[in-house]
Amino acid sequence: xxxxxxxxxxxxxxxxxxxxxxxxxxxxxxxxxxxxxxxxxxxxxxxxxxxxxxxxxxxxxxxxxxxxxxxxxxxxxxxxxxxxxxxxxxxxxxxxxxxxxxxxxxxxxxxxxxxxxxxxxxxxxxxxxxxxxxxxxxxxxxxxxxxxxxxxxxxxxxxxxxxxxxxxxxxxxxxxxxxxxxxxxxxxxxxxxxxxxxxxxxxxxxxxxxxxxxxxxxxxxxxxxxxxxxxxxxxxxxxxxxxxxxxxxxxxxxxxxxxxxxxxxxxxxxxxxxxxxxxxxxxxxxxxxxxxxxxxxxxxxxxxxxxxxxxxxxxxxxxxxxxxxxxxxxxxxxxxxxxxxxx
Amino acid sequence: xxxxxxxxxxxxxxxxxxxxxxxxxxxxxxxxxxxxxxxxxxxxxxxxxxxxxxxxxxxxxxxxxxxxxxxxxxxxxxxxxxxxxxxxxxxxxxxxxxxxxxxxxxxxxxxxxxxxxxxxxxxxxxxxxxxxxxxxxxxxxxxxxxxxxxxxxxxxxxxxxxxxxxxxxxxxxxxxxxxxxxxxxxxxxxxxxxxxxxxxxxxxxxxxxxxxxxxxxxxxxxxxxxxxxxxxxxxxxxxxxxxxxxxxxxxxxxxxxxxxxxxxxxxxxxxxxxxxxxxxxxxxxxxxxxxxxxxxxxxxxxxxxxxxxxxxxxxxxxxxxxxxxxxxxxxxxxxxxxxxxxx
DNA sequence: TTGAAAGCGGTACCAT
DNA sequence: ATGGTACCGCTTTCAA
Numbered sequence: 001x002x003x004x005x006x007x008x009x010x011x012x013x014x015x016x017x018x019x020x021x022x023x024x025x026x027x028x029x030x031x032x033x034x035x036x037x038x039x040x041x042x043x044x045x046x047x048x049x050x051x052x053x054x055x056x057x058x059x060x061x062x063x064x065x066x067x068x069x070x071x072x073x074x075x076x077x078x079x080x081x082x083x084x085x086x087x088x089x090x091x092x093x094x095x096x097x098x099x100x101x102x103x104x105x106x107x108x109x110x111x112x113x114x115x116x117x118x119x120x121x122x123x124x125x126x127x128x129x130x131x132x133x134x135x136x137x138x139x140x141x142x143x144x145x146x147x148x149x150x151x152x153x154x155x156x157x158x159x160x161x162x163x164x165x166x167x168x169x170x171x172x173x174x175x176x177x178x179x180x181x182x183x184x185x186x187x188x189x190x191x192x193x194x195x196x197x198x199x200x201x202x203x204x205x206x207x208x209x210x211x212x213x214x215x216x217x218x219x220x221x222x223x224x225x226x227x228x229x230x231x232x233x234x235x236x237x238x239x240x241x242x243x244x245x246x247x248x249x250x251x252x253x254x255x256x257x258x259x260x261x262x263x264x265x266x267x268x269x270x271x272x273x274x275x276x277x278x279x280x281x282x283x284x285x286x287x288x289x290x291x292x293x294x295x296x297x298x299x300x301x302x303x304x305x306x307x308x309x310x311x312x313x314x315x316x317x318x319x320x321x322x323x324x325x326x327x328x329x330x331x332x333x334x335x336x337x338x339x340x341x342x343x
Numbered sequence: 344x345x346x347x348x349x350x351x352x353x354x355x356x357x358x359x360x361x362x363x364x365x366x367x368x369x370x371x372x373x374x375x376x377x378x379x380x381x382x383x384x385x386x387x388x389x390x391x392x393x394x395x396x397x398x399x400x401x402x403x404x405x406x407x408x409x410x411x412x413x414x415x416x417x418x419x420x421x422x423x424x425x426x427x428x429x430x431x432x433x434x435x436x437x438x439x440x441x442x443x444x445x446x447x448x449x450x451x452x453x454x455x456x457x458x459x460x461x462x463x464x465x466x467x468x469x470x471x472x473x474x475x476x477x478x479x480x481x482x483x484x485x486x487x488x489x490x491x492x493x494x495x496x497x498x499x500x501x502x503x504x505x506x507x508x509x510x511x512x513x514x515x516x517x518x519x520x521x522x523x524x525x526x527x528x529x530x531x532x533x534x535x536x537x538x539x540x541x542x543x544x545x546x547x548x549x550x551x552x553x554x555x556x557x558x559x560x561x562x563x564x565x566x567x568x569x570x571x572x573x574x575x576x577x578x579x580x581x582x583x584x585x586x587x588x589x590x591x592x593x594x595x596x597x598x599x600x601x602x603x604x605x606x607x608x609x610x611x612x613x614x615x616x617x618x619x620x621x622x623x624x625x626x627x628x629x630x631x632x633x634x635x636x637x638x639x640x641x642x643x644x645x646x647x648x649x650x651x652x653x654x655x656x657x658x659x660x661x662x663x664x665x666x667x668x669x670x671x672x673x674x675x676x677x678x679x680x681x682x683x684x685x686x
Numbered sequence: 687t688t689g690a691a692a693g694c695g696g697t698a699c700c701a702t
Numbered sequence: 703a704t705g706g707t708a709c710c711g712c713t714t715t716c717a718a
Contacts (some may be wrong), residue, residue: 024691025711034448058466059463063712064407087420092447123399148397165453289633364704364705366696403694404710405696406698406710
């Protein structure tokens, strides 16, 4: 049972006293990098004392002294969006072995929230940032970060004019593959439901869509902008599309929008892929279990997170990589939501 | 552009110098609780200097002095399991306004990993723990935490003999409702695919299943233990069940297992709910979009997280709540995966 | 090889 | 109302 005040923890001094040496000696003995300076016998005694007392070094105090909090801020729109958990795990699993801990900040796509979250992260003196919420126009938070000299890596959305490196999936190729696939199935009239067009990914995907359509004689494509990358926004957009004549296929900017499209189709008594084929983007978890199994562009989310973590660690280690871009390959996964064009 | 060393940040002393006062005065002026001690004029000057310099207090340094890291460890099996993101957001959204940050630790159900994660959290001197990985037998980590005097709240799985409070859904009622529902549809032969029976939730649900079955004349139920709460484990268990005669309905211990059951049915050319009805548990995100839309027990995950955060904060504020239990109501959501018993 | 002391960026107590 | 100072737990010179 705990004899002392419940919040009192073992410190270096406690260990030092027990081992009969100075706390500086304990510090050296316990750090593999400096243990060589200390006599074997002392190291042994210190280790013993430390383990007897259950000593766990205070990372916070160490960080204060070393000017390294050993934390990394991860800024995302919403952890509840199934796209992000795999990314976060990719990040965490790569940070962990190096002693870094991720601080997750959800912004809900709200600038004011993002500002507040960023201030919190600054207050915690994060050693770096992984940002997955970049907008295309003003990015006040990113600029603040840059001015404050905070290292950062962008994930999936670019940093505008800022020199932060970027990790992304090969969006253009993915969209192109989707359009090719639909073309091969005989579709000639297809709609792209884009995400908000102030997001760099949405823009890239919409542009790729237009180019891919233009590359095919006789294909017609139009772009509709959804108000958000959500199921409900996708559904609303699709309702609008259905209101003035139905296309034979839809390419959605992400899987959530695709789910919204599927719901809208169902509500209108239309079948997928019988009446309308649907292609998603991201291959989110359980995309294969939906109704019908979603044809979508697989994005290596965990690897994206891992790569972002790697790049950030390199930056922290002093490597410069201004404007670096890592583009990860994507692949079309054909499942049940696409089929031959009707009639 | 940053003139100084990129990692140099503004400190209290910088602000003090600029405002022409002592740093202790700045500290007081900036803390609403003590600003009253300082003359209005000084407070004004200090605030001005702080904002001109873009001063952001170092929470880490403050924490060292105040012996409060303002962090909370959240220990979960896997963020990638769709059950957890809503919980985590419920926690974070409640911690945020009080200035606490959540540190997420994934254990992947591995004791060694859990130990390591716990040590990291101890090293970061978390002010409390929310633990969603409790096993039923030995819980070495929890015991270490208890001995170290760490406050904690259990989420969804109990703490054994330890006095930590628990937040959970009303599992027994949920399972009972599922069985009633199936009974009403004419099912008489139903299998429960339980999670690993060293998890307290699995035990509670399996027990409730047996009791509910026994309450209905002429109903037969058997319990099969899955090796994990995953899709693949669910599928394997269902394969085994199908190997020796098929029930008309399955109650799964969670939605992932239910998805595995659906996959197994599909693989065997059986239809749901035509041949076999399936009930899940948790109502995870997009459960309504799967094939077929999943009948499942809705659990208020976000509220569970929020409640756990609340209870932890109360504990941090000094309130005792040993062995407290908060049981949140659940409700059966009937969708497409259940139907009348065949023949 | 080890000890002493300063300092990281704050807070809080004691003076004035 | 404000300044001075010690201290939180650790690392890192500088001495011995």
